Amino acid sequence: MTIGVAVLGSTGSIGTSALKVLGRHRDRFRVAALTAFGQRDELEVQVAAFHPEFVGLVNGEPGSGWRAGSECLVEAATRPDVGIVVNGVVGAAGLEATLAALRAGKRVALANKETLVMAGELVQGAARQGGGEIVAVDSEHSAILQCVTGHRASALARIILTASGGPFHAWEAERVHRATVAEALNHPTWRMGRKITVDSATLANKALEVIEAHFLFDLAYEQVEVVVHPQSIIHSFVEFVDGSVLAQLGFPNMELPILYALTHPERLADDGVVRFDPVAAGPLTFEPVRRDVFPAFALGVRAGRTGGTAPAAFNAANEVAVAAFLEGRIPFGRIAEVIEVVLDAQPVAPADSLEAVHAADAWARRRAEEIMW
Numbered sequence: 458m459t460i461g462v463a464v465l466g467s468t469g470s471i472g473t474s475a476l477k478v479l480g481r482h483r484d485r486f487r488v489a490a491l492t493a494f495g496q497r498d499e500l501e502v503q504v505a506a507f508h509p510e511f512v513g514l515v516n517g518e519p520g521s522g523w524r525a526g527s528e529c530l531v532e533a534a535t536r537p538d539v540g541i542v543v544n545g546v547v548g549a550a551g552l553e554a555t556l557a558a559l560r561a562g563k564r565v566a567l568a569n570k571e572t573l574v575m576a577g578e579l580v581q582g583a584a585r586q587g588g589g590e591i592v593a594v595d596s597e598h599s600a601i602l603q604c605v606t607g608h609r610a611s612a613l614a615r616i617i618l619t620a621s622g623g624p625f626h627a628w629e630a631e632r633v634h635r636a637t638v639a640e641a642l643n644h645p646t647w648r649m650g651r652k653i654t655v656d657s658a659t660l661a662n663k664a665l666e667v668i669e670a671h672f673l674f675d676l677a678y679e680q681v682e683v684v685v686h687p688q689s690i691i692h693s694f695v696e697f698v699d700g701s702v703l704a705q706l707g708f709p710n711m712e713l714p715i716l717y718a719l720t721h722p723e724r725l726a727d728d729g730v731v732r733f734d735p736v737a738a739g740p741l742t743f744e745p746v747r748r749d750v751f752p753a754f755a756l757g758v759r760a761g762r763t764g765g766t767a768p769a770a771f772n773a774a775n776e777v778a779v780a781a782f783l784e785g786r787i788p789f790g791r792i793a794e795v796i797e798v799v800l801d802a803q804p805v806a807p808a809d810s811l812e813a814v815h816a817a818d819a820w821a822r823r824r825a826e827e828i829m830w
Contacts, residue, residue, distance in 0.1 A: 461489035461538040465530055467503055468496040470650045471545030471568040474711045481729050490533035534558035544569045547652055548776050549818055559589030566718035568594035570669045575769040576814045577672035592718040593673055597666055599714035600692035600705035606722050617694040618666055619686035621646050623658040626685055630750045634790030646689035646709045655779045659792055664757020668768050678762050685744040707733055753793040765805045766817035773821035774799035781829055799824050
């Protein structure tokens with residue numbers, strides 16, 4: 458019997474990678490639901506290839522029989538014929554679908570890290586309430602999960618997330634500050650969506666991953682470290698209390714962590730995944746994070762340590778600033794400056810309800826826009 462899968466954000470980079478994986482394993486999985494933001498033509502091609510029972514388009518004129526509007530995300534995620542939800546929605550828009558899926562007892566293959574950043578405690582509560590589970594799709598968190606599976610939580614001492622460093626890891630601060638959109642989108646090792654690619658260039662993405670790891674693996678922030686690894690071959694290290702260190706390696710490709718999120722804790726043979734070749738990987742190098750050059754990283758970690766609604770404010774300010782940069786309204790160096798002003802002014806409150814999280818998100822977005830005018 459096949460497992461029904463809902464792919465949210467099916468036309469994005471995670472969604473298209475997920476469909477490649479699912480297409481190779483039709484004997485194990487079936488695509489029960491697809492949703493996209495506004496790429497109707499691409500969605501029509503996917504529907505013709507996979508014949509899902511449910512199709513949703515968040516923005517734009519839907520096709521015949523399709524659902525429309527943001528509500529389609531929750532509807533797709535909670536269908537009774539869906540066992541696994543692949544959440545590849547970008548930004549805060551993916552939060553409510555994750556909460557609903559967990560309350561409905563689904564496995565959520567989570568690529569939408571903003572969900573845990575904004576409302577980690579609510580997400581954990583939803584999973585306990587409904588019996589759902591989160592399996593991270595991020596390559597770094599997938600690597601950690603693969604290393605710690607089978608070990609007691611008490612055996613874990615710390616984790617080291619690797620960061621590619623983005624396209625500017627060796628640039629001087631002044632040059633980074635005036636980087637162009639084209640330069641920021643020219644990632645050296647990964648091919649991703651525009652927003653996450655800019656986040657990788659500012660290292661805001663790595664701060665989001667630190668907060669995500671805190672919630673996923675129940676670790677103190679002191680137990681989560683980051684090192685720059687430009688080759689993007691080692692995806693994370695895990696150190697145990699006896700000093701042993703395990704790491705997961707692989708060429709930069711999201712299909713392997715997506716496959717593992719679908720099958721965890723099992724492993725499924727897949728001829729479509731690129732096999733590892735140590736010689737081809739070449740020398741592996743590591744560098745410290747240059748926090749003075751990439752202040753968005755330190756700001757995000759600060760928000761995580763502060764807790765409450767601070768991470769939601771960080772995420773919202775970052776989303777607004779990145780959008781403004783991509784639109785040519787602010788220079789690259791202003792992204793972190795906007796985030797810092799918002800965090801310094803934000804009234805931190807407990808993130809103990811969806812209303813509180815949404816209120817903090819809305820406040821931070823308004824303040825970020827005001828700063829840039």
